[in-house]
């Protein structure tokens with residue numbers, strides 16, 4: 001089976017490319033700093049992870065990618081040349097055979113359809129690679145993420161992981177052997 005995600009995907013407005021740890025670390029740290037207060041991983045009171053620590057994390061992700069073919073890809077805008085977030089596949093709480101789709105964008109770029117555009121390319125690549133199924137784990141309060149997944153043909157699997165502190169996690173899923181989703 002080919003790798004689930006090629007190192008470069010191109011859409012109308014975006015280039016989805018492998019991390020460049022030194023160049024991308026500050027952007028990813030900004031994403032963490034903007035996260036919802038209920039998110040598990042955030043910048044802590046002492047400022048960790050620092051930019052240098054984030055660079056090391058991105059380098060570690062590249063090692064995992066070399067082993068599994070699963071990757072979070074930087075979203076580079078083709079016209080502007082800047083990086084505005086990431087989208088890709090991770091084993092996460094699922095598995096390498098049926099990975100989770102994940103995405104996160106700078107708050108100033110929300111609502112412009114970028115997550116849907118990027119995630120659609122990732123779903124297409126996973127389908128082409130022959131993966132049978134994708135998952136997405138979403139906190140019940142994350143309406144924008146549910147909407148992105150709905151647009152891509154995901155549905156609620158019925159699995160719910162309770163979490164009174166951070167919000168229950170809904171397991172969304174999409175069978176990739178089903179009919180293609182367009183639009």
Ligand SMILES: CC(C)(COP(=O)(O)OP(=O)(O)OC[C@H]1O[C@@H](n2cnc3c(N)ncnc32)[C@H](O)[C@@H]1OP(=O)(O)O)[C@@H](O)C(=O)NCCC(=O)NCCS
Nearest residue numbers: 103104105110111112113114115116137138143144145147
């Ligand atoms: C989830 C996220 C990536 C979406 O990015 P985005 O580029 O704004 O997404 P899109 O513009 O492609 O689509 C968002 C959709 O949600 C809708 N939406 C936004 N806020 C909403 C709300 N409060 N209630 C319902 N729908 C909402 C938008 O209207 C849009 O739908 P539409 O195209 O039908 O109008 C972005 O909100 C984000 O980075 N959030 C923080 C990280 C995160 O939660 N990641 C996912 C973890 S599971």
